[in-house]
Amino acid sequence: MKASKSRSIIPGFGLSFGVMITILSLVVLLPLCSLVVFTLKLTPSEFLYTITRPRVLSGYRVSISTALAAASVNTVMGLIMAWVLVRYEFPGKKLIDGIIELPFALPTAVAGISLTHLTTTNGWVGKIFFDRFGIRIAYTRLGITIALIFIGIPFVVRSVQPVLEKIDIQYEEAAMILGADRRTTFLRVIFPEILPSLISGFTLAFARSIGEYGSVVFIAGNTPYETEIAPLLIMSELQEFDYAAATSIALVMLAIAFVILSINAVLQSKVSRRISGLA
Amino acid sequence: MTLRNNSGPVKWILIILVILFLAVFLILPLVYILMTALGKGVEVYKASITDKYAVKAIQLTVQATLWAVAVNTIFGIAAAWCLTKYAFRGKKIISTFIDLPVTVSPIIAGLIYVLTFGRQSFLYPILDSRGIQIIFAVPGIILATIFVTFPFISRELIPVLNAQGTDEEEAAALMGAGTFTIFRRVTFPHIKWALLYGIVLCTARAMGEFGAVSVLSGHLRGKTNTLPLYIELLYQGYDYTGAFAASSILVIMAVLVLILRLFLERRGQKELDIHK
Numbered sequence: 213m214k215a216s217k218s219r220s221i222i223p224g225f226g227l228s229f230g231v232m233i234t235i236l237s238l239v240v241l242l243p244l245c246s247l248v249v250f251t252l253k254l255t256p257s258e259f260l261y262t263i264t265r266p267r268v269l270s271g272y273r274v275s276i277s278t279a280l281a282a283a284s285v286n287t288v289m290g291l292i293m294a295w296v297l298v299r300y301e302f303p304g305k306k307l308i309d310g311i312i313e314l315p316f317a318l319p320t321a322v323a324g325i326s327l328t329h330l331t332t333t334n335g336w337v338g339k340i341f342f343d344r345f346g347i348r349i350a351y352t353r354l355g356i357t358i359a360l361i362f363i364g365i366p367f368v369v370r371s372v373q374p375v376l377e378k379i380d381i382q383y384e385e386a387a388m389i390l391g392a393d394r395r396t397t398f399l400r401v402i403f404p405e406i407l408p409s410l411i412s413g414f415t416l417a418f419a420r421s422i423g424e425y426g427s428v429v430f431i432a433g434n435t436p437y438e439t440e441i442a443p444l445l446i447m448s449e450l451q452e453f454d455y456a457a458a459t460s461i462a463l464v465m466l467a468i469a470f471v472i473l474s475i476n477a478v479l480q481s482k483v484s485r486r487i488s489g490l491a
Numbered sequence: 492m493t494l495r496n497n498s499g500p501v502k503w504i505l506i507i508l509v510i511l512f513l514a515v516f517l518i519l520p521l522v523y524i525l526m527t528a529l530g531k532g533v534e535v536y537k538a539s540i541t542d543k544y545a546v547k548a549i550q551l552t553v554q555a556t557l558w559a560v561a562v563n564t565i566f567g568i569a570a571a572w573c574l575t576k577y578a579f580r581g582k583k584i585i586s587t588f589i590d591l592p593v594t595v596s597p598i599i600a601g602l603i604y605v606l607t608f609g610r611q612s613f614l615y616p617i618l619d620s621r622g623i624q625i626i627f628a629v630p631g632i633i634l635a636t637i638f639v640t641f642p643f644i645s646r647e648l649i650p651v652l653n654a655q656g657t658d659e660e661e662a663a664a665l666m667g668a669g670t671f672t673i674f675r676r677v678t679f680p681h682i683k684w685a686l687l688y689g690i691v692l693c694t695a696r697a698m699g700e701f702g703a704v705s706v707l708s709g710h711l712r713g714k715t716n717t718l719p720l721y722i723e724l725l726y727q728g729y730d731y732t733g734a735f736a737a738s739s740i741l742v743i744m745a746v747l748v749l750i751l752r753l754f755l756e757r758r759g760q761k762e763l764d765i766h767k
Contacts, residue, residue, distance in 0.1 A: 220577050222660045224670035229577075231569035232585070235562065239637055240588050246607040289512055296509045300502050308509065310753050314517050316692075317745040317752075319699025321719040322738040325726050326520035329527070336523065337515070362516055423596025426701035426719070430726065443598040443702070450602060450706055455611060462599045469594065 262460040275442040279421035282360030290368025298376040320426025328431040351433030360421040368413030375409040415476035527735040539736035547713040548721035555636040559697040567644030575652035592641040601706025627709035635703040644689035651685045688755040695748040
């Protein structure tokens with residue numbers, strides 16, 4: 213039997229529960245309900261028509277492909293950063309550890325205009341790439357990916373770092389005594405341990421990236437069918453007061469996010485079962 | 492001879508790779524903002540950030556941030572206390588709803604508020620008859636800011652209160668202390684650093700929110716423009732110096748947040764260690 217609320221001797225349950233539920237209802241539940249109510253009012257044909265318009269489909273494609281690319285880069289770099297921060301000692305380590313959090317602290321719009329200016333064909337970085345290799349960064353999908361890499365940097369590092377810190381050195385020592393070289397030790401002993409956190413960091417970065425707006429909208433150029441992201445399509449429908457279309461596009465985005473986070477949850481339980489030897 | 496103590500070329504290659512990556516992706520944009528902001532001289536910079544509309548935008552941003560911090564602090568303390576000090580059903584679902592706002596796209600956050608308070612909502616006639624305007628007005632901006640920072644404070648408090656347990660509060664209650672006495676004298680000393688840390692995170696995010704606020708703002712210069720929206724407006728008007736000057740205010744705040752974060756995390760960690 214669960215202890216019932218009346219059995220706790222600490223007073224104040226009613227007060228704290230009341231305050232929590234009231235604010236939660238007003239800020240989260242009420243808006244969520246109105247989304248559900250509005251969704252029920254949509255007709256299936258209207259919904260299908262909106263989300264299968266070529267421009268909307270291309271918006272999803274741009275959002276998903278750039279988010280995948282950015283999350284992949286962040287996974288590789290995040291693993292390396294976590295490794296360097298946990299395993300090596302070098303001057304300036306504390307500073308690097310602090311800087312990694314910058315994308316959380318810096319407003320997305322500010323990051324957006326700065327990255328855009330740096331990567332236009334006249335910008336400090338963009339000029340080098342354009343003059344030497346003929347590659348344009350700003351106003352292309354590459355630019356969107358760059359912005360998404362920026363905002364996704366902390367996710368993988370912060371999810372791998374604590375796991376790497378906790379790995380017991382005995383297993384590595386055992387592997388090496390048994391004759392494994394560094395590469396084998398990493399691939400067979402360390403990597404399986406950090407894989408779940410790596411997947412979860414990837415998922416978080418990806419989920420954040422497909423919904424991102426502020427940092428992307430400046431660098432994207434927003435050419436229909438080319439660099440128009442799905443959140444921007446919602447925005448333009450809202451500006452034309454077409455709430456039905458905006459909601460339809462948003463529902464698909466919510467479904468994508470939900471699927472990604474569920475896949476992650478399933479993978480997490482599978483991998484952890486394999487590690488603990490249950491499967 | 493373990494991986495930990497290796498100091499071969501691999502170590503330095505990886506360190507240099509990390510430093511280069513962070514220098515290009517994180518440091519360069521920051522330096523660029525500050526240099527462009529000051530590019531036309533200190534006088535132009537001063538004029539840009541003391542412009543009438545810039546000051547209005549800063550005021551509105553501060554107003555929305557204060558609201559978000561106030562509401563989320565009250566909510567955070569109540570929710571963290573309730574979820575850690577009592578046993579009841581439905582804790583998991585409540586936690587899921589608390590975390591929901593940070594998992595949805597800011598544009599979708601704006602959208603659901605438009606659906607709730609917009610012209611097609613059942614609430615609209617009631618609010619309209621009383622002359623209350625929420626979307627495309629200041630209340631909408633405040634609500635959006637509260638929404639996107641919703642779990643920031645409770646999320647910092649819950650682990651600390653979980654680690655601390657309920658023994659001390661129970662003892663205080665048995666000795667006859669009331670709710671507020673227990674909170675002030677027993678619980679609050681444990682959570683003060685975590686609370687401050689949560690407030691810092693909440694402030695940082697609240698000041699910089701762009702997407703959700705952009706949906707709900709009427710984009711009226713001097714009326715419903717927050718600082719990030721004002722930056723967008725200047726940027727689109729090709730006033731780059733102005734845009735980067737306004738941005739530099741937010742950059743300085745972000746750097747301050749990072750410094751405060753390091754300090755508070757260390758204090759909070761000490762608090763957690765005591766209970767381990």
